[in-house]
Amino acid sequence: MKTNNFDESQQNTVPMLKDGLPRQAFAIVEDPEFPSTWHLPHHTPQIMQSILGHCSPESTVDWALMGKAIVMLSRPCIDGHCITSDKYLLLEATRHLLNHYHTAHRPIPNALRICLIMFGLER
Secondary structure, three states: OOOOOOOHHHHHOOOOOEOOEOHHHEEEEOOOOOHHHEEEEOEOOOHHHHHOOOOOHHHHEOHHHHHHHHHHHHOOEEOOEEOOOOHHHHHHHHHHHHHHHHHOOOOOOHHHHHHHHHOOOOO
16 A cells, blocks of 8 residues: 555656755645755655655654745745745645644644635635
């Protein structure tokens, strides 16, 4: 039984990395072929073990990075630098990070609640 949500074909290839992490470690991946478009890392390097099917992706969440990712997501443009202008990607990243909190049975941080409101997922 597979213990992750990754494509079988990924298990036999060497993935591209950004800062030592594969694209699956990022909440926003604008283009899988260009690591410079991957934003909001929130997993440990052990995500590689999850890609290989040895553990759950949830066991590789880096909660310190998660907090930083949420802050960046709640303020997607700072000093003229934007993580992405694609509102769909911001919405999907919000859902993705929220799912990690639900799965881990952790309280949802206020900054993530702000994202939910900003992207119309909560009133």
